Amino acid sequence: MIALACDHGGFEYIGAVKDYLDNAGLAYKDFGTYSSESCDYPVITIPAAHAILNGECDRGILICGTGIGVSIAANKIPGIRAALCTDCYMADMARSHNDANILALGARVIDKDLAIRIIDIFLNTEFSGTERHLRRVNQLKEIDDRK
Numbered sequence: 001m002i003a004l005a006c007d008h009g010g011f012e013y014i015g016a017v018k019d020y021l022d023n024a025g026l027a028y029k030d031f032g033t034y035s036s037e038s039c040d041y042p043v044i045t046i047p048a049a050h051a052i053l054n055g056e057c058d059r060g061i062l063i064c065g066t067g068i069g070v071s072i073a074a075n076k077i078p079g080i081r082a083a084l085c086t087d088c089y090m091a092d093m094a095r096s097h098n099d100a101n102i103l104a105l106g107a108r109v110i111d112k113d114l115a116i117r118i119i120d121i122f123l124n125t126e127f128s129g130t131e132r133h134l135r136r137v138n139q140l141k142e143i144d145d146r147k
Contacts, residue, residue, distance in 0.1 A: 003060035010063025067106035078144035095125035
């Protein structure tokens with residue numbers, strides 16, 4: 001299951017994301033927002049991130065105007081590895097090298113078609129698990145354990 005969340009800046013994109021997930025046969029849980037009315041990105045980000053940590057969801061997609069706010073908020077939570085991606089290569093590396101569990105997107109930074117391509121790569125790329133990448137992800141986990 002995919003955790004979805006957006007603030008008002010990302011609300012215009014969430015319908016296309018849901019269409020993509022529906023067409024791909026992927027289940028999702030929508031954590032809001034549910035309108036273009038201004039809202040605070042931490043309020044929608046934190047419940048989505050916790051759904052990943054508690055095993056309710058496998059990965060997440062967060063969208064705000066730039067992707068910066070949601071990625072900062074998500075990365076405050078130990079165990080979350082949110083990656084702000086603006087191109088397909090970044091999405092591939094976020095998953096294959098960093099085992100990112102959340103994709104952050106900026107609706108005011110990239111167009112909707114590119115966002116969907118990035119999502120597709122993020123959701124269909126597995127963590128490589130090679131020794132050097134596993135070592136680095138484990139170092140991140142050690143930092144989380146100290147918090």
